[in-house]
Amino acid sequence: MATPNRSTNKKGVSDDWESNSESECCPSREDSHSNIFGGNDVEGEGEGSISSVDDSLHLLNDMEIVQMKFVSEEEASRFYNAYAKAMGFTVRKHKSKPHRGNEGYVKWRSWVCSREGAIPSEIMMLQSLHEAIPNMDHMRSQSGGFQNVGFTFSDLRNKLHRERTQEIRNGDAKGALGYLAAQVSNDPRFFFKYSVDEEDRLETLFWADGRSQMDYAASGDLLVFDTTYRTNAYKKPFVILAGVSNNFMTTIFGCALLSNETEETYNWVLATFLDAMDGKRPISVVTNGDLAMRNAIRNIFPHARHRICSWHLERNATKNVHRPEFVFYFTKLMQTECEVEEFESLWANMVSHYGLQTNAWVVEMYRDHERWAEAYLLGHFFAGMRTT
Template identity: 45%
Template sequence: MDHLVDQACSYSNVEHTKKDLQNRFDSIRRDELQTSDANYVISYLTVKAVMDPEFFFDYTLDEDDRFGSLFWADSTSRSDYGYFGDVLAFIATYKTNVYQRPLVMLIGVNHHNSTAIFGFGLLGDETIETYTWLLRTFLVSMHGKMPQSVVTDGDRAMHKAIKIVMPESVRRLCCWHLERSVQTNIQDGNFTRAFCSCMLNFMTAEEFDLRWINMVDNFGLNNNEWVYGMYSKRKQWAETFLRDNFFGGM
């Protein structure tokens, strides 16, 4: 940067800052890293598949033949899914890794009430098409066994992909994500507690509607779009409407 400034006689004549220069170098290095690391990962997983005949992986390439999305599951994961795959849940870390890609863990719970990991997906993006590819590839690795129920967050692309690939599975919105969503959208601790009571306690449909109406009236949220939207989705999160389905305690 100092050399460029000396040549141009001033910082203003260079037309970019030192930070711009660093960002450009980082971008070039990241592109090179992704290409070399992708080749390394595919080689590594290929060797794993030779050592473990039940190891499964698949990946996609984009229109420029660059690395797209990756799914993998080892023999333990595939065996666990055969026993405990009645309930499937997703945990996604959104672009917290060096590659700025979503990492999705497909998990369940075993007979000791411990987490069972069924597979991993490192995705190129968060579109319906990519999530659909992930779920279809997952089912191929698990010999087509469909889960009875699926627990997921409110991601619309994932939700639509589940509806396409696993139409018979009961879909349930994650209680933890919903509680955080209530806090974000309404920002009232008393309403959050009242909402969670509606969500987690079993009651008849008539009792649920009555409690919901009273809650919304008490907090003056009759015209709130988020509240209205959540009521329209009540059969995906309220224990009243989901009690007869198996979720393995998740």
């Protein structure tokens, strides 16, 4: 009898990633779903579509699973892998016992969560250091002291810690992908897409649920592009793509986790967002003014009106021009509704009054004034939004 063993740790997924550098999951769009877990996660599952997993799998408890019987190892494997996907984790083969006298037959087989047996980082590090002590002692005796070895126990400990931290983060990334993949069975319109680097490490990740897509279809004329700079545990840029509903409430259209903030990466985010939203482009976009982001908007949304967040501009004015009175008047001028000619006159007088004609930041801001001065943005739709 084949008996699957369910582990309480559901965060791991298969170690086999597909070879393509980019994958997405959105079965509602021409069955474009990609199997992100490689070829070993669901053996003989038929079509292999996550969205085809029976919702009734969520109702099974541990005892019911343990008591199930299967006529073959393949049947047990198909069931348990389907169950794991429905619950948001993946499994791997663990132990088996061959049938005596019947070569090629398996008497029993067990499956475990793919994270089963992972050694805590502290224990692994201590074991690694313990095994390294004899080697370090030998090198010390051969070189005449630790100072001549070239690296110390501290160097070794730091290296092991960095490598182990990377392993943990990779595992968390796979767990996140497993969770997102499982959401498709509950939300057929759930969309996510990711890319990996040359070493198969997660590089970019975007997701948007069905509700977000409906909200964007109804009120997606304005797109607010907000980036939080490495405030999460993984020190990665986290992007929130939001807007304003017809009831003037903030609504989230999608999210992305990035490895860097290059123009190429932002191009990927906006192009993926466009794909998730059936090609609908916003009329206006509000960002923090990042140059790479600005170029990406020009590339992907060439006809959108771009506004720079007034809060970021005020903060940058404080950092770059150490004159509180200038910051006050700059902010006031930024928000003043007036004719273009009046703005130009007020700007020239302000810069002259504070002697900032050669200040690099002030010069740069004037080059961008059509993206932040209310005088130049009047008549364009921003739903009352000035900040991200």
